[in-house]
Amino acid sequence: MKTKTKMGAATTLPLNQILAGDCIEVMNSLPEGSVDLIFADPPYNLQLKGDLHRPDNSRVDAVDDHWDQFSSFAAYDKFTRDWLKAARRLLKPDGAIWVIGSYHNIFRVGSALQDAGYWILNDVVWRKANPMPNFRGKRFTNAHETMIWASKGEGAKYTFNYEALKALNEGIQMRSDWVLPICNGGERLKDENGEKAHPTQKPESLLHRVLVGSTNPGDVVLDPFFGTGTTGAVAKMLGRDYIGIERETAYRKVAAERISRVRPFEKSALEVTQSKRAEPRVPFGQLVERGMLRPGEMLMNARGQSAKVRADGTLIGDDIKGSIHQVGAHLEGAPSCNGWTYWHFKREGKVVPIDVLRQQIRSEM
């Protein structure tokens, strides 16, 4: 696994390392536009009675009056806006960000994301298969957390491996609610005393879905609140490069040991079901040029209507000339039409979609 190999705009990108320090300062020291994906699990230490600290570690005396409550939100908002701004600088133009939180902080985070210019693509609910019950019976069992997935701005491109996620879900497109168990059992990291090493360790299954869905092998994934390194561990498994930032020495130690034990999956297993969009374009005219279809030959649609192939790869119907797509759309009175699946030709008595010929060309490429 490579370390310190990719060059950024200004300085070297420290790949597959856990950087020590405050995430905002560290992010500001990294080269602009160098990261494909950010996954962030920021602290949400709001409203925790008895042990309330602001994100800057100053202690909050009391939250029993309205003013102090507001000041606490204001401090959290400032912290959120600051780290989101630093994160935004690091993202490539076509990069994306995931942030996870609960009702204590996710509304602050979502608003700050929108205000900073990020473009929300989905909010995704992690529905915990085995949440902790609400012991006092005063509220609903808090059985989910919310993730926000956002691109760098409206109109920005982003990576979405639609077909791979659909495959993960056995052929049905992946929904915005994910049912996954919380992290426990052997996956839950323990410290020297046998206590859990981190209070909110995220399950690897969650990161697996995030990274399979919104990155490609070789992409750089940054986690500014690395904790015990679930993001790094799954990135390594999946052949992605990671950069972790973590303030606490104890977490960095646990994370480094954990990741060193991870064995990456073999490369061939990382190739994932591809979308047709990724396939090379084949102009319809090539079918004519190659003699797979002859000028003058008739194509048919499902309703038995036909159009004639011309030497330049256009079709001519009763009252329209144009591409396979245009003539199809015209006949259907539809705004658009995929001519490849719409039109058929006859060979040895059988009616075959012309897409078969395109597949043949692609397989030879």
Place this chain on the structure above:
Amino acid sequence: MKTKTKMGAATTLPLNQILAGDCIEVMNSLPEGSVDLIFADPPYNLQLKGDLHRPDNSRVDAVDDHWDQFSSFAAYDKFTRDWLKAARRLLKPDGAIWVIGSYHNIFRVGSALQDAGYWILNDVVWRKANPMPNFRGKRFTNAHETMIWASKGEGAKYTFNYEALKALNEGIQMRSDWVLPICNGGERLKDENGEKAHPTQKPESLLHRVLVGSTNPGDVVLDPFFGTGTTGAVAKMLGRDYIGIERETAYRKVAAERISRVRPFEKSALEVTQSKRAEPRVPFGQLVERGMLRPGEMLMNARGQSAKVRADGTLIGDDIKGSIHQVGAHLEGAPSCNGWTYWHFKREGKVVPIDVLRQQIRSEM
């Protein structure tokens, strides 16, 4: 059913009526501290542009109504803060509020609630059993909406009928994620032309759970964005008093007719919420995400043929890629194959069908 009977702090409370006008002005005309619960379904500010077509080229009937148009986030925020302030004035000290929204607006709403001094009790996810798919394959199916439940402030009392909800949930503590179908079929109200009367009518099952859980019979429930009156209809069924506020004459008319047809204490709404579930579907990909099977690992059939597991939950054999079922069917030359019983993996020298892993997941759900 009573109307205009309860006395507020200053003036008469107009019970079981639909008030015409802007909700902020109307709320400001009602007596302070007079309402037990507010349920609000404000405009979502969807920001839709252009048309969207299904793969069959039919056009999606978008929510493009004038009431959902805002010029900016700032304008939406001002609107939200204003109506939340007016609502807060109306609430009794031990009252509570529910607001529903999607990722377009819910983060603005949640932040505004917190800033106004409300105390969030839960965020509750409505997981739609039958959402509209993502037709272009560019994002996750937007399969849920989010509701925020908040008391008037930290430490305020609020109504929570724990046992009633537990009973509704077959004896298990009610969770923060509710699986309910969207409103269609006979429940969906139509106008004179047979078109849907309102673009975003909420299902009665949703309101049923909200009102059973957070009000008592005789409580006053206010809905400032009444629409076609689902809140009023369910309140009447359950023996609660309602106050609706709605700007659009057409919606008020439909709502009034609808509510007049409601018989109180009908049990039908109860039946709606309790749909018996078949065994939950477990996608094979979950075994991979959860680390029960490793990408790169080999599965075997009874004849000793094998295929390799990939990171997206597909298999790759000698000459075929696809789902566990597809690859199995291919190897057998059969039209179909149950991959769950067909494929086996090795653990500690023993060969085990993968269905064992599926059973394990189901037992955790």
Place this chain on the structure above:
DNA sequence: CGCGCCGTTGAATCGTCGC
């Protein structure tokens, strides 16, 4: 009457490339 097939529909921020 029942079953299966077909058409319709739902709070949707739903392309990308080349010229």
Place this chain on the structure above:
DNA sequence: CGCGACGATTCAACGGCGC
């Protein structure tokens, strides 16, 4: 940046109709 061309893309529920 605008414009035109290419061409990719859907799940569950319900109602109506035909057999």
